[in-house]
Every structure is written in C-alpha cells, then in structure tokens.
Amino acid sequence: MDIYLLYLCLGATAGLISGLFGLGGGVVIVPILIFTFTAQGMTQAVLTHLAIGTSLATIVVTSVSSILSHHKHGAVLWTLAGWLTPGICIGAALGAVFAVSISGAALQLAFGIFLCLVALKMAFALSPTGGANMPGRAGQSMVGAVVGFVASLFGIGGGSLTVPYLTWVRVPMKNAVATSAACGLPIAVSGALTYWWQGVGEPDLPDGAIGFIYLPAFFGIIVASTIFARVGARAAHRLPGEILRRSFALLLLIIGVRFIWRNLGV
Template sequence: METLLIYLLVGAAAGTIAGLFGVGGGLIVVPALIVVFTAKSISPEILTHMAVGTSLATIVITSISSVRAHHKKGAVDWRLFWMMTPGILLGSWLGGITADWLPGAWLQLLIGIFAIAIAIRMWLSGLRHGRVEEGAGDLPAAPLLTTAGGVIGWASAIFGIGGGSLTVPFLSRCRVQMQRAVATSAACGLPIAIAGALSFAVQGWDNTQLPDWSSGYIYWPAFLGIVVTSTFFARIGANLAHRLSAKLLKHCFAILLCVIGLRFIWQNLNLIRALF
C-alpha cells in the first residue's frame, strides 16, 4: 500500500511539473522511479532500465489526452508528423536496444548529463523570456525530417522522455510557429512512447532479475499509480503556470534538473574516473 501511494505521488508530481513547465513528466518520473526501485532492492543492473521503460509506457497514456487537446485546436501539423514518424518509430525501437546494451550505471550517468543539459537550456530560455526567437533555417526535405525523427526517437527512448525537449527546438529552428511546434511535438511523443515502451518490454522480456508484475522492463504497479494521477495534476499545473512568473518557473525547474543531474553523476563518478 505504501509503495502504491508513492507511485501516486510520483504521478502527481510529474503531472504538475509537466503542466507548470511545459515539459514531459519523464524528466521527473525516471529519476523518481530510480530512487523508488533502489529502495525496493530491485537489482541495480536493471532498475534504471525499468524506470525508463515504465516512464515511456506512462507517456503513451498521458500523450493521448495531450494530442487530442492540441488536435481540437487545429494546432498539430499532421504533414510534419507523418514525415517524421517512420524515423521516430525506428529510432525509438533502436533506443530501447541501445539502452539494454548499457549497464545501469552508465545509463544513470547519461541521464544525469542530459538533465543538466536541459537545465542549462531552460535557464538560458528563461533569461531570453519575452524576446521572439526566429527560426534559423527552412523546413528540411522529407528524408531529412525522417532522419531527424530517428535521432529524436533514439535519444528520447534512451532517456525515457516524450521528446518535447528535443522536437520543439528542432521544429522552431525550422521556422515552424512555436504553437504548432509544441502541438506537433506532443503528437510525435505518442509514437516515441509506443515504440520505445515496446522495445524496452521486448529487450527485458527474458531477464531473470525482473520483479513480479513486470513485462520486460515495464513495471505495471508503477505504471498504474503514475497514470492515475499524472493527467489530473497536469491540468492543475497548467492552471498554476498562468498565475506564476514564467521566467521564475523556468529557473526553478532548471535548478531542480541540475540537482537531479548532479546526483546521478556523483553517484556514478567512478565511471568518469575510470575513463581518465
């Protein structure tokens, strides 16, 4: 019962933060589940993979409501979506395979570095708040969009995110209007989550260290607890976002991501020392 309550709280926190900061809850779900799975004494060799796989599975559910909302407003560029989706599906599947090859400690180290990189980007974005950023180039041809989708899907699956922190900047630089970039990114998050979650389920299917109630690297009790609360609290977070300073919010979340990233890097510092 206590563990279920923790999963409900993780979902509430992830949903609120996703609504507040306009980013996917995966940036919170993955670190939180790593902590919870460590406390549950799940094998260190697989707990990070389970956190990422479970996060991707939750994104399948949460992204559906997000896509529906954006579609009703006519903001999704479906032409862009269909050009990027073949690459996204392949890249996300390969991302699951790549993550399975990585030891858990290396995966945590990469997640920590990624969290800090996103934090720096959010901090700089907060400093530029109020200025209109122009795209840096024209929309690429379909093959390049498919390739970009593959890279975004691959990286997103490794880190257990819906890809918004990668897709939105890419589309924005391609001169896609910001509202359409955000909406199209939300749509792209669905194939990322589906292909990534399936890949993590398949890669971990025969692992003998998995706890009960797992399908490969997807842990269903955590999945259910998170999806029950995340969607509801995302609305609360979105409402709060309109009452608080956008600049302050970005800076606060950047600090939180830095703390998370530095924690993972510090815990796996021996890997960095071994390289030098």
Template structure:
C-alpha cells in the same frame, strides 16, 4: 502506500507533460529510481526498469496532452507525419542500446544530456524564433526522427528535450513546438516501451509485477493520474510566454541533470 506514491508521481509528471511537451519522463525516472531502490530491486536493473516504465506511462500522458493541444489547433500534424516513422524505428533500437548499458553509465549519459539541453534552452529563452526559417524536406525530417527516437528511448523520455529545440531552430514557435512534441511522444513511447519489454525479456529479467523492464503497477498508477493532470499542464502552456516556458524547462532539466550525474558518480 505504494499505489499512493505512483499516483503522486503521475500527478506531477502529467502536469509537466502538458506544460513542457516532455512526456513527464524527466520527472518520472528519478522518482522511480528512488522508489525502486527503496523497494529493494536489483541495483543492476533499477535504472532500466525506471526508463522502460517511464516510456510506458508516456503513452497515456501523450494522448491526454496532445488532445488538449489539438483543441487549440497547435499541433503541426504534417510535421508529425514526417517524423513518426523515424521515431518508431529509432525508439525500438534505442531500447536495445539502453539494455546493454549499465545503470551508472545511463545515469551519467542522461545527466550530461539534460544539462546540455538546459543550457541551450536557457540561452535561447529571450531569443525569438526566426519564423522565416523552414523545416527540411520530409525525408530529412524522418532521419531526424530516427535520431530523436534512439536518444529518447535511451533517456526514457517522450522526446521533448530534442523535438522542441529542433522545431524551434527551424522556425516553429514555442507553443506549436511543444504541442507537436507532445504528439511525437506517442510513437516514441509505444515503440520504446515495447522495446524495453522485449529486450528485458530477452535478458530473462524477472522482476515482480513487471514485464521485461516495464513495471505494471507503476505504469497503471502513474498513468491514471497523469492522464488527468496533463490537460491542466497544456492549458497553462498556452497562458505562459514562450520565454517563460523555456526558462522553466531549463530549470527542470538542470535539476534532473545534476541529480543523475551525482548518482552516476557515486555508483
């Protein structure tokens, strides 16, 4: 039953990863939080375990998603190259910051952030991207990557919630922004997952079937299914209009945001 649950989570998260370029983390985290709670894990580390495991699974979903986007020529690889160094350093640092925050505080932070991004995305759903705008120079992109990496690790996501709006704001159309965001999720996920394993081990956290704050069985089960469904999500992303993608993305973030704020308050 446990394996079936992880496979189901992977199927849903993988599709979201390809569709929105969010790595599926925004779906994985709340579901894992519920699953780990019912499995009787220590409440003090459940949120951290969900975040670390989410980032680990995004390694696989990002590979699957970006492969599909690359075949359509939508990934802006020069932009990825500029952002990547900052993403790696920022993600590792972000994992360390998340490690010292309490579970309820993490829930409130993630919830408020998700609602803010949802508002921004929905507000701009009908606003066309100004393609006359251009991304800043490489050094500035690397700094922005650092900020995105820190936030993404704290939130346990692939960075789509920040990368996509950032690219949109600087003249990148939605489909290419989603595709490039999917690529950026890989360095975020690798560095972030390593960080959660490292800092979890430093805290001498002992969780069955886990390395630090990464649950191995959940990682395997979710990754297997998400690798398959991420490609389907990426195909759908190229069928839907940019406005529709933004609206769907905003609705997803609103639901997750409200859930985490509620959990943070009652805990």
C-alpha cells in the same frame, strides 16, 4: 504505504511539475522512479532500464489527451508529423536496444548529463531562432530517427528536442508544440514495446514487471499524472513563473550532477 498509493503520489507529483513547467513527464518521472526503485531495494542491474521503460509506457497513455487537445485547436501539422514518424519509430527502437545493451550506471551517467543540459536550457530560456529551411521527406525521417533514439534512450516524449528543431526550421511555436506532442506517441509506443520485449525473461526483474515495464508504477502514474497536470497548468498562471522556472532548473541541475557524480567510474 501500499505500493499503488505510493505510485499514485509519485504520479501526482510528476503531473503537477509537468503542468507547472510544460515539461514532458519523462524528465520528471525517470529520476523519481530511479530513486524510488533504489529505495525499494531493486537490483541496480535492472532498475534504470525499468524506470525508462515504465516512463515511456506512461507517455503512451498520457500523450493521447494532449494530442486530442492540440488537434481540436487545429494546431497539429499532421503531414509533417507523418514525415517524422517512420524515422522516429526506428530510432526509438534502436535507442531502447542500445540502452539495454549498456549498464544501468552508464545510462544514469548519460541521463545526468542530459538533465544538466535541460536545466541550463530552462534557466537561461535558451531557444534556437529560425534559420534553416525545412528538409525533404528523407531529411525529416533522419531527424525523426535522431529524436526517437535520444528520447527512447532517456525515457522522454521528445518535446525538448522536437520543439527546438521545429522552431529552428521556422515552424510557428504553437504548431511546433502541437506537432511535437503528436510525435511523442510513436516515440513512446515504439520505445515501450522494445523495452518490454528486451526485458522478457530477465531474471532480476521484480514481481509486477512485464519486461522493463513496472505495472504498479505504470498504473499509479497514468491515473494521477493526467489529473494533476491540469492542476499544475492552472497554477502556472497564478505563480511567479520566472522564479519557479529557475528554481526547478536548479533542482534538475542538482539531480543531474548527482547522477553524474555517482556514476563517473563506469
């Protein structure tokens, strides 16, 4: 199969799942890319970092349409997003630097644990209830730094972290989701640029890579995922949501356990 056709199919799958379950694309894209890069015979020394850097690069593009849609409905709390952004940018850069400093096996182990936590949250619909006051600007920047670090480490847009935090500090769910989408762009930009810069000159990278961003996967995913995310979102209103959510949570748990089991010896 032509490599761009392969990644178009992967992008369609990622977009469909993202639309169905409201998950950020990175939770889907990163494991798919790890499995695909492994099947392509890429070296273990770089394929995990390449998957995460590529995922963040795709989020740079795909997050823009989401932000515009939320902004159109007046749901983004731009002042709050502005408070979070400085910390997010610093944290995302540090997260990428840290990720590149550890082995791919250690990164997969950490990602497997993260997937298991996401799966449990999905399966049992866990969500924090409002119970804290909104911190000041310095506190918001610190929160942003933590979110940016974790999101960049795992190649995600940060929604699985930002939305629970914002609802915990009593931001209405509609605004929390919209503001989280706005925060996903600086996470992706800062993280992707750092993965690109950290990978420049890496001798084990495959043809088609610029730093830790693999262009065939990047282009295939951004073309197909946006289209199929809309398809998935429409289908979500017609399918049995509870069964689908728990089934996908089980799949994420299986993938997470697989990553943990394969890399326990690191």
